[in-house]
Amino acid sequence: MKNNLKSKIEYCGLNYKTEIRKLVLINVGFLLLSSVVYLFLKELNFLIYISLLQLVLDYLLLSKYSTKMKQLDEERENEFVTIISYFEVFISNKNNVYQSFCKLVQYSSDWMKDLITNFIKEIDSDKTVQPFINFANNFKPKIVSNIMLSIFTMVDQGESFEQVNQFQILFEQLLKSKKLENLEKKQRSLSILASLPLIGAAGMTITLTISVISIIGDLVNVI
Numbered sequence: 001m002k003n004n005l006k007s008k009i010e011y012c013g014l015n016y017k018t019e020i021r022k023l024v025l026i027n028v029g030f031l032l033l034s035s036v037v038y039l040f041l042k043e044l045n046f047l048i049y050i051s052l053l054q055l056v057l058d059y060l061l062l063s064k065y066s067t068k069m070k071q072l073d074e075e076r077e078n079e080f081v082t083i084i085s086y087f088e089v090f091i092s093n094k095n096n097v098y099q100s101f102c103k104l105v106q107y108s109s110d111w112m113k114d115l116i117t118n119f120i121k122e123i124d125s126d127k128t129v130q131p132f133i134n135f136a137n138n139f140k141p142k143i144v145s146n147i148m149l150s151i152f153t154m155v156d157q158g159e160s161f162e163q164v165n166q167f168q169i170l171f172e173q174l175l176k177s178k179k180l181e182n183l184e185k186k187q188r189s190l191s192i193l194a195s196l197p198l199i200g201a202a203g204m205t206i207t208l209t210i211s212v213i214s215i216i217g218d219l220v221n222v223i
Contacts, residue, residue: 008065030054079112081178097155143174
């Protein structure tokens, strides 16, 4: 659990110790608040509300790292699609694979720039397919590996019409899959929006139920 959480936090570019310190401070704050409420108000209901709020907040804080990871993966996959579209333009304009990747650096984010720079260095020292595999391993979609292997064949066999055409076919498949993925994401967002009124109604029902139970409890104590 600890190693998994640490890897998630570091993957998001955050400091593990800082994030854990925040989490500990928040929980200590809730414990102090619960102690003060119990000592001065003697209300068990308030303690329950505070405990539930603490659990919800802890869940949100811990789940934000997974959400951030998914956002980063999606952003990086989208950027890969963008830079490969530039690569396609460079190849079509009679640049070789090495020259094309060198030109991609100026159009990349800092993360992608480091990735491409390391990739170019690996190509200089290793003429096998391994640098292309290493580059593809930074992305989850399997089609990225196929695209990078297709690019390697351009290096190994030359930028012939057949090799460029094979690369373009794979790239078109990637574009289609990303479009379908974005469409499905929009559909999920719309379905979530449609269910929000039901969630709100359920929340109000639970709040009213707890309030009624609390009032009945107070009446019983008075009697």
